[in-house]
Amino acid sequence: MLCRSADLIAEAHASGSGIAAFNVITLEHVQAVADAARRTGRPAIVQISQNAVRHHSGDVMPLAAATTAAARSRDARLALHLDHIEDIALLHRTAECGASSVMFDASRLPDEENIAATREAARWGHAHGLFVEAELGEIGGKGSAHTPGVRTDPEDAARFVAETGVDALAVAVGSSHAMVTRTAALDLELIARIRREVPVPLVLHGSSGVPHTALRAAVAQGMTKINIGTLLNIAFTRAVRAMLAEGPDLVDPRPYLASARDAMTHAVAECLTALTTPDSP
Numbered sequence: 001m002l003c004r005s006a007d008l009i010a011e012a013h014a015s016g017s018g019i020a021a022f023n024v025i026t027l028e029h030v031q032a033v034a035d036a037a038r039r040t041g042r043p044a045i046v047q048i049s050q051n052a053v054r055h056h057s058g059d060v061m062p063l064a065a066a067t068t069a070a071a072r073s074r075d076a077r078l079a080l081h082l083d084h085i086e087d088i089a090l091l092h093r094t095a096e097c098g099a100s101s102v103m104f105d106a107s108r109l110p111d112e113e114n115i116a117a118t119r120e121a122a123r124w125g126h127a128h129g130l131f132v133e134a135e136l137g138e139i140g141g142k143g144s145a146h147t148p149g150v151r152t153d154p155e156d157a158a159r160f161v162a163e164t165g166v167d168a169l170a171v172a173v174g175s176s177h178a179m180v181t182r183t184a185a186l187d188l189e190l191i192a193r194i195r196r197e198v199p200v201p202l203v204l205h206g207s208s209g210v211p212h213t214a215l216r217a218a219v220a221q222g223m224t225k226i227n228i229g230t231l232l233n234i235a236f237t238r239a240v241r242a243m244l245a246e247g248p249d250l251v252d253p254r255p256y257l258a259s260a261r262d263a264m265t266h267a268v269a270e271c272l273t274a275l276t277t278p279d280s281p
């Protein structure tokens with residue numbers, strides 16, 4: 001069933017639980033998330049980044065259509081989100097491609113320009129019935145808030161949300177994008193402080209580098225949307241590499257793509273279960 005991101009996020013926010021959002025690149029990624037959501041009985045957000053759209057020759061529709069079709073054909077609750085969108089033309093395709101939410105990313109701009117651009121994106125998104133996520137930039141620096149070492153200041157975060165009108169805020173609390181080891185240490189106390197200051201749901205990016213126990217602790221402190229991408233790609237590539245090493249004469253892609261899909265389904269199901277399973281005492 002195709003759900004609205006706002007509903008899945010509001011449900012998680014209200015109950016103090018987390019909603020996982022998985023970045024997809026290929027059809028097999030989409031199928032893996034849909035199958036894992038069905039198998040575990042947990043909702044999930046499928047997200048397509050601007051970089052993934054670029055990989056598909058700038059066309060968002062192939063992956064978006066695959067996602068909405070997968071959602072409609074399976075007994076699973078899925079929503080579609082566009083992620084890290086910097087290009088205004090792509091932002092403006094959000095509603096027509098079937099997505100119900102978008103992360104508008106102007107975090108590379110100086111703060112005041114980020115605020116102005118994000119306010120306009122939120123205004124446009126709300127006029128089109130969309131849920132809009134955004135993030136502050138690295139204060140005083142040139143990188144995004146997810147540059148390693150950067151931390152979100154709770155008061156800056158509250159001001160950013162008040163001035164832009166966004167529905168969710170990505171915050172920098174110790175994770176960074178594209179980690180291939182699960183060794184990131186989150187600042188749980190900072191999450192709790194931001195939670196107290198910021199009225200909208202908080203989003204953790206770069207969650208592939210965070211151990212499951214720390215993700216659960218982050219949710220317990222007030223994190224709501226958990227973005228996971230690299231973890232799927234590690235599973236995909238490891239499975240393909242193993243199969244090609246075993247069968248150097250293999251030319252049909254179906255066996256190794258099926259193996260990659262199985263590995264991603266397993267990884268996604270583990271995340272979905274881990275986010276809602278309490279730690280043993």
Ligand code: G3H
Binds near residue numbers: 177227229
């Ligand atoms: O927006 C996407 C996420 O932040 C994914 O980050 O690939 O490091 O898990 P990750």
Ligand code: ZN
Binds near residue numbers: 177206227
């Ligand atoms: Zn991200």
